Amino acid sequence: MANKSVLAEQRLLDVKLGDLPQWFAKANYSPKGVLGAFQRGYQRYFNKYINVRRGGLPGISMILTAYVVASYYFVYDNTKHDMWRKHH
């Protein structure tokens, strides 16, 4: 079992599967904590792909892909009328 005080600061991907409930319990759900989480994610992504000397297309294309996929999810209820078959 990992140390409890360190668990909260770990990233989600680094948390072991057994510690996951603990991680969710320890996480900061106040507005400041949520905002902090969003900011951290933003900084991580930007510092890795955009704040570089020779950034390229992948920096924004990944954001656009995520936007496309998310928007497809939100209009699925309208699109499902264009189904080719009724039973899959």
Added chain:
Amino acid sequence: MFSRVIAHSARALKPAEALRICISPSTRLFHASQQCPVPVPRLPETGGKVRYGIIPEEFFQYLYPITGVTGPYVLGLGLMTMLLSKEYYIINSETMSAIGTLGFIVYGVKKYGHKVADFVDATNDKIIADFTEAKESRITHLQNHIDAEKEEQWRVDGKKFIFSAKKNNVAMILESNIRERQLMVFNEVKRRLDYHVELEKLKRRLEQEHLIKWVESNVVKTITPQQEKESISMCIMQLKSLAQRSRATV
């Protein structure tokens, strides 16, 4: 800074005791952390690697030990098959427009991506070069000012030498003046003394001559005609005797 320490200690104590602690006036510092002269680190050269423009390389590396190289592709193929067969992804007119748009984007990037990248790099380099040049010119400008200032300070140091040289000059002029005047005094005094000497000489000479003349004139006066005849006859007699004597010897 101190208020945080007190807050920490206040939390550790019981509430009753914590109330008795008063907030000391904490000194607000302008800089919250140590100022370090370390230069700002450079931006990384390239971003994280991404395959096909949308999937980060970390995903492939994550699956490599488990499935090898083809693992993510098999996963992608299976995922697409599932989406199409269960019709989570529905093929309609939007699919065709998506295919056209994607094809256009891929063609554009493949053909002109290089040129755009070079242009942007050149613009970036130009901006950085402008700023660097401004910084360097400012530094050299200020360095020139510093050197000029140092030279001025050196000049001020040289003032002592100028002063002593001028003092030497003035001393020399004064001494030459003194020597001149001493010579003048010497000459004048010598002239005056020579005058007195000449005066004395003249006086003595005149006195001598006058005395001689006076003695002579007195002596000539005392010679009476009687004495004159007697002396002449005595002389003739002496001459005669002398002549006789000389005739005798011959």
